[in-house]
Amino acid sequence: xxxxxxVTMDFAAGATLIAVALLGAWWASDRARSWERPRWSSASxxxxxxxxxxxxxxxxxxxxxxxxxxxxxxxxxxxxxAAWSRRPGREGLVALIVDTPARPDARSLRRLxxxxxxxxxxxxxxxxxxxxxxxxxxxxxxxxxxxxTISAGEVPRLGGSRAPEDSTAPALEGRGGT
Amino acid sequence: xxxxxxxxxxGGLSWPFAGAGLPLLYLWLAWSWWFxxxxxxxxxxxxxxxxxxxxxxxxxxxxxxxxxxxxxxxxTLWWRSRGVRLPYWRFQCWVAALSATDLVGxxxxxxxxxxxxxxxxxxxxxxxxGALEPSSSGVPGGMxxxxxxxxxxxxxxxxxxxxxxRGVGRPLAGPLFLTAxxxxxxxxxxxxxxxxxxxxxxxx
Numbered sequence: 001x002x003x004x005x006x007v008t009m010d011f012a013a014g015a016t017l018i019a020v021a022l023l024g025a026w027w028a029s030d031r032a033r034s035w036e037r038p039r040w041s042s043a044s045x046x047x048x049x050x051x052x053x054x055x056x057x058x059x060x061x062x063x064x065x066x067x068x069x070x071x072x073x074x075x076x077x078x079x080x081x082a083a084w085s086r087r088p089g090r091e092g093l094v095a096l097i098v099d100t101p102a103r104p105d106a107r108s109l110r111r112l113x114x115x116x117x118x119x120x121x122x123x124x125x126x127x128x129x130x131x132x133x134x135x136x137x138x139x140x141x142x143x144x145x146x147x148x149t150i151s152a153g154e155v156p157r158l159g160g161s162r163a164p165e166d167s168t169a170p171a172l173e174g175r176g177g178t
Numbered sequence: 179x180x181x182x183x184x185x186x187x188x189g190g191l192s193w194p195f196a197g198a199g200l201p202l203l204y205l206w207l208a209w210s211w212w213f214x215x216x217x218x219x220x221x222x223x224x225x226x227x228x229x230x231x232x233x234x235x236x237x238x239x240x241x242x243x244x245x246x247x248x249x250x251x252x253x254t255l256w257w258r259s260r261g262v263r264l265p266y267w268r269f270q271c272w273v274a275a276l277s278a279t280d281l282v283g284x285x286x287x288x289x290x291x292x293x294x295x296x297x298x299x300x301x302x303x304x305x306x307x308g309a310l311e312p313s314s315s316g317v318p319g320g321m322x323x324x325x326x327x328x329x330x331x332x333x334x335x336x337x338x339x340x341x342x343x344r345g346v347g348r349p350l351a352g353p354l355f356l357t358a359x360x361x362x363x364x365x366x367x368x369x370x371x372x373x374x375x376x377x378x379x380x381x382x
Contacts, residue, residue, distance in 0.1 A: 027370035133379035
């Protein structure tokens with residue numbers, strides 16, 4: 001019995017170490033990858049629903065990455081949309097549908113608040129920009145340049161404009177725009 | 179009893195508390211962990227108000243208890259496979275009691291927010307470099323994995339190894355290597371998994 005237990009424990013320890021080594025190799029490969037700096041361009045995405053005419057804010061966009069199959073993302077978007085009208089400046093809030101290979105149908109759009117909705121057809125958000133968490137908000141200035149990324153939880157703390165260096169996202173080191 | 183069983187040796191690990199102290203210890207630990215998990219969930223609920231902090235704290239406490247039982251079980255099985263018996267319930271009691279160092283670490287790291295620099299560095303030495311990172315900012319994966327590495331965590335690792343050494347009647351070096359390796363492996367998994375999950379997105 002002890003012998004079989006020893007073999008089992010040795011096997012489990014070996015398998016764990018191999019799995020951790022593989023995870024480490026995956027992590028190192030992912031960290032070494034060069035990601036593009038996000039940039040907002042109308043040509044990069046497909047507009048599914050235009051923005052309401054009340055949106056102003058000098059072309060500044062806050063883009064929230066959502067997946068229509070993620071109920072908590074949709075709840076978060078509705079909550080942020082409700083709070084958005086109380087923010088000064090009325091910068092545009094935009095929903096960007098990501099991780100959705102098929103064009104979202106009208107039923108999916110009806111579940112979203114009345115804001116501009118774009119579809120990331122090529123999944124740039126994940127494949128080129130390296131972003132992975134739904135519900136984050138990416139800020140772009142009027143010319144489409146990336147400013148910063150914040151999590152949905154930081155929206156209540158949003159005041160006026162902040163510098164790009166204040167972004168909570170990891171820095172993109174010397175990587176050019178798209 | 180088989181000849182194999184007769185070869186099993188036992189050591190001399192005592193309970194961390196005697197008599198009525200044990201149920202009181204478990205009650206205090208359960209309450210403290212429930213309170214800690216509830217505080218953490220409540221902080222998350224700022225960004226997700228639909229979370230039921232009380233219910234999630236109960237689930238978190240259950241997961242914590244399972245983790246403690248499993249941790250003690252894995253070490254017990256490991257030593258059993260090496261022909262020595264580690265008294266499971268006594269060792270499990272030590273593992274549970276030593277989790278109090280984690281509770282102190284959480285409290286200290288919270289206290290570090292807004293504290294003067296000198297105090298934050300002192301807290302970082304005790305509770306790990308996570309004390310130097312404001313909780314409102316995105317937490318890098320490395321900090322998620324190793325942010326608790328300080329004197330308190332080191333003490334917990336050494337004391338867990340000491341309890342095993344006492345239990346199996348062996349020198350400290352072997353149990354310490356085993357425990358430190360297990361801790362490091364779980365922390366690396368946490369670090370790399372957090373990085374892979376979030377990519378360049380900020381962690382809430």
